[in-house]
Amino acid sequence: MIPITVVDVADAEPLVAEVLRSGVIAQGPMVKRFEGLFAEVAGTKHAVAVNSGTTALVASVQALGLRPGDEVITSPFTFVATLNAVLEAGATVRFADIRADDFNLDPDAVADAITERTKAIMPVHLYGQTADMGALMPLADERGLHVIEDAAQAVGAKFDGKPAGSFGVGCFSLYATKNVTTAEGGVVTTSDDDLADRLRVLRNQGMRARYQYEMAGHNYRMTDVHAAIGIPQMERIAELTAKRQRNAQRLTEGLTGTPGLKLPQVLPGREHVWHQYTVQVLPDAAMSRDELAAALTERGVGNGIYYPKLVFDYDCYRGHPQVPQVKVADFPTAAAAAEQVLSLPVHAALTDEELTTIITTVREVLGA
Known part of the structure; x- marks a missing residue:
């Protein structure tokens, strides 16, 4: 059988062994190193590593301050994590149809779906090609909406030379079948310093320093073991x-x-x-x-x-x-x-x- 996907992470063995020998197997220096490589590819100031692509979406909705009753417009043709993440964060989903040429959100349909409760647009860069960000970003700017890119399948993709994940808040998956994998994992990308800071505090139980809580947070952390698996792929x-x-x-x-x-x-x-x-x-x-x-x-x-x-x-x-x-x-x-x-x-x-x-x-x- 010719498989639909192949997972080959053999080149990560030395780094994984280094992590295991170090004794620092939770979030540590490997995660920071991985984040630096990812931010470079995404063209953003910050990359915040988390434990799944779904978590990346949930954390982004939470960090942007969306509340119950706020609406997020997204695609009906996507993996269920897109929908589940919005629901978990407490927001309401509205759907807009896709275009036949790229399987991604139709900007005209998005415009028709906007209501007074709409707070964000969540395009899904399906199969590895970005949505029409040239139309979606002006629409979001005009209406004062956040853009949360579900870029789970699109690490390294570009629109007019600009990387996926650098238009709004980028959310990537590093699941085993993705182009870059850490077995399980995700990344949020942004050039907004304040948003990146909120995401880092949020992923660590709301702590800025040990037992100094600033918000109701979660354990969204990536481990150094997972980061070590992904680093060689990011380098290649x-x-x-x-x-x-x-x-x-x-x-x-x-x-x-x-x-x-x-x-x-x-x-x-x-x-x-x-x-x-x-x-x-x-x-x-x-x-x-x-x-x-x-x-x-x-x-x-x-x-x-x-x-x-x-x-x-x-x-x-x-x-x-x-x-x-x-x-x-x-x-x-x-x-x-x-x-x-x-x-x-x-x-x-x-x-x-x-x-x-x-x-x-x-x-x-x-x-x-």
Whole structure:
């Protein structure tokens, strides 16, 4: 089986061993070193490491002072952490549809969704390509709204040369399958000194110094063990990203012209980091998306569906006081994506032979 993702952190062994020998295994100097590398990539003054991407989102909403009743506009086509984080922080979610060309928030739909209670916009940089920050940032500025970037899948991505995570408050995931992983972990990026200070106090039980509490806080800390896993990847991020970009180009060249298959686009002015290479299986294809997924799996080509339903379309959110009772049909572009998307392997460990196998198998199964 050609896997949809590969986790290779062998080059972290010396640093992890150094941490274990030091006896400083909680948050310490490795975390600080990791934060410095991450801030450089994100183009921000500060990177605040936390224990997950979900935590990064929760902490950002909390640090910005959003209160119950305040609304956050985000995408219905995303991983559930986006929604859960807003709910955990006590805010209310409003959804806006996505655009078909990048799977990200449609700025026009966002503008229509803004109410007097809206306090923040939370674009999701899905699959490794940023949302249209050139339209979203002026909209937020005009309406006086915070921007919280769910950049969980987009470390190193850029819009007009500006890195993801540097437009508003950036929230990244370092989960095992991400382009950069610490096994579990997350990062909040910002150039706002006061906000970074609040985040650092918040993540440490509200303490600025031991037993000096300034706010009701949490344990959101990253450990030095986790940071040590991520440091070598941050030092090689340009190389790892270039491999994904080459693999994506090879897939696009090989799959162009496959009947019933819509290939992902890199939009002008954007640098895609290809967390996922996501195609759409259109209604005129020889088989449905689910049938193609099963056929590829049977033939040894790993794949994934990200995501099979809109994020609110589950029983646990129906009737939730912080989730508006909307219909799937209200978001036609997102609904179509949920029925059609299929991700193919694009990770940095792919060989030329594996890429050829992926292309050949997809084309054969779809009758190209």
